[in-house]
Amino acid sequence: MSKKRVGIVGGGIIGTAIAYFLSQDEDAEVFLFEKNTLGSGTTAKSAGTHCLIDDSLPHEFWSVRLFGFRFYMGLEEEEPGSAGFEKTGTLLVAPYPEYEMYGLQAVDLAKASGYTAEYWKDPEKIRQIVPDLTLDGILGAAYSPDDGFVDPTMISNTLGRKARENGATVMIGTEVTAINVENNKVTGVETTKGHFDLDVMVDATGPWTPFFGRLAGLELPIIHTKAEVFILEPQNPLGYPFPVLKYPRFYARKDKENVFICKAHLTMDLNNPEHAGLWNPDELPMTGGTDPYFWDFLTEELMKHYPRLLESSLANDWVGYRAEPKDYMPILGETPVEGYVLAIGAGGNGVIEGPTIGRDIAHYVMTGEKSWFMEKLPLSRFEKGEIEQHHKVTW
Ligand SMILES: Cc1cc2nc3c(=O)[nH]c(=O)nc-3n(C[C@H](O)[C@H](O)[C@H](O)COP(=O)(O)OP(=O)(O)OC[C@H]3O[C@@H](n4cnc5c(N)ncnc54)[C@H](O)[C@@H]3O)c2cc1C
Missing domain, CATH: 3.30.9.10 (D-Amino Acid Oxidase, subunit A, domain 2)
Known part of the structure; x- marks a missing residue:
């Protein structure tokens, strides 16, 4: 059976987490395209606070916070310094x-x-x-x-390295300049290092998303x-x-x-x-x-x-x-263009949410199954006007 060719655009903490989890699936052929260096975008500007005692994410998402916390502690235990935890x-x-x-x-x-x-x-x-x-x-x-806090750029590089060790192709200095869409389905991308055929493309472009989505005719609500x-x-x-x-x-x-x-x-x-x-x-x-x-x-x-x-x-x-996004929560999963998957809008919580988004998007891409976190946060919530404003803290 041929492998599923998955291209991830953006090598911040979100894109590298997705690459890391996807690279563990032997049925996936993983490509990560980053136009600068890993963790050089918003990720490099971050405070990297990842705390249990924290007001940035409602407590209904406690398991997201906990999974991320334990994931980074696990990296540190395996290899001290690899998450830069203080x-x-x-x-x-x-x-x-x-x-x-x-x-x-x-x-x-x-x-x-x-x-x-x-x-x-x-x-x-x-x-x-x-x-x-x-x-x-x-x-x-x-x-x-x-x-404490972590070093998000260090984490992006650790996850990029681990993805590479698992067989992923991680390309830095590689900008995706066009998205090939046929019959409303993504078939590949054009990059500054050539053409790549793809079955699925994951958008993890952080604040570049509103401009990047337009390459496939999408106006994304970021x-x-x-x-x-x-x-x-x-x-x-x-x-x-x-x-x-x-x-x-x-x-x-x-x-x-x-x-x-x-x-x-x-x-x-x-x-x-x-x-x-x-x-x-x-x-x-x-x-x-x-x-x-x-x-x-x-x-x-x-x-x-x-x-x-x-x-x-x-x-x-x-x-x-x-x-x-208007409700301060990420947008995850499918778009109206088949094979164009979103891992966008991490806002002020990308370090906390990165491991969960990475795990859940990888599972979704390979199986079509969505976690409860993904079910809660689809793009369609904006089209249907079903945004839960309680995510905005009012104090
Ligand atoms: C000051 C500050 C403090 C923060 N503090 C915290 C905190 O304490 N805790 C927390 O959880 N979060 C915090 N955040 C938020 C967190 O940093 C972000 O949510 C997270 O870094 C977003 O990661 P990302 O991978 O989505 O985006 P980015 O890191 O921006 O990555 C996107 C990548 O896509 C690449 N790219 C874009 N277009 C293309 C293209 N066409 N081709 C190839 N590559 C492309 C870019 O070069 C970039 O590297 C903070 C953010 C800031 C700015």
Whole structure:
């Protein structure tokens, strides 16, 4: 029997995860096309926080979070450093009852899954982790020492290497320039390194998706939210281990001796042109480009919660484009063009969701069977107007 020829376009954390899982199926002949280098797109700009105590994904998707967490820990166990995991713990600080409820549930879920986690009402406990926080009006904080952040570009390269070892053809510096469609079915792609016949093509192009889909006549419902990042260099060393720090409106983590700080993606307003739009990812510089509003936003948040961090200089800054569907959840599975499969719109959660998307898309491509996660997140939800707005956090 001839093998199924599957081409994946995009070598970010999503595309490489799909290639990794597909390459384990001996009936698949896998091609991964990446126009730059693996993990060089949004993946390279990411904070890489992958925590059990985290507000970025509703708890109904706990198994997605857990599968991803265990998958990365598994990579680290097999080969230390291959996921770039730094175990710093997470501290999620709750200023509102809804957020507190979220933290309490996260603690329970983490404990039920075999990890260590606690919820503290006592400010002294919270100050033991981050002494400089202003805790007036704070209800409490959830903490897990087991959490941390990963290096998403490292993971993309690890998964690309493993896919290659399993026989996949991983091509960097290879842009897909055209999609061949006959009788409404994908038959292959044209690339800067020649033509490839394919049975299935998986779109994992991240923020390039709205432009890439047009090569097959598809208008895909993705817009960009601007993820603006500051790397703050405190005037005096903080003098304590810095955890992943989560507030409803921003989050931070250590970056060597500095602090990586970013606006929480669920606070992005898709109707505000400062937050959201459609931009050309090829014109995005690797560093710089943050907007003045971001500085104002952050100053206000830090004044309120963490004034000591305002005594910092700016060591670096950059912007990433998150590929965001209107309900902040990915779009997975079939399109109106046969053989054109979507693994798009990972938004602000691609690191968390990558392993599940990789596993589920690989299984779907080879068997036609969809996981419950895929069943929940088809393209057709936008056509039918069945978007579940509860995915948008309102705190
Ligand atoms: C500042 C910031 C912080 C974030 N923090 C977190 C976090 O803490 N936790 C979390 O889970 N997520 C986080 N995210 C989100 C996460 O980084 C993204 O969801 C994820 O990286 C998206 O991966 P991707 O593979 O879909 O896209 P990308 O990494 O953008 O990959 C797409 C790839 O497709 C390639 N490509 C495009 N067109 C073509 C073509 N025609 N031919 C060949 N190749 C092509 C591109 O070169 C690119 O490498 C963050 C994002 C940002 C910007």
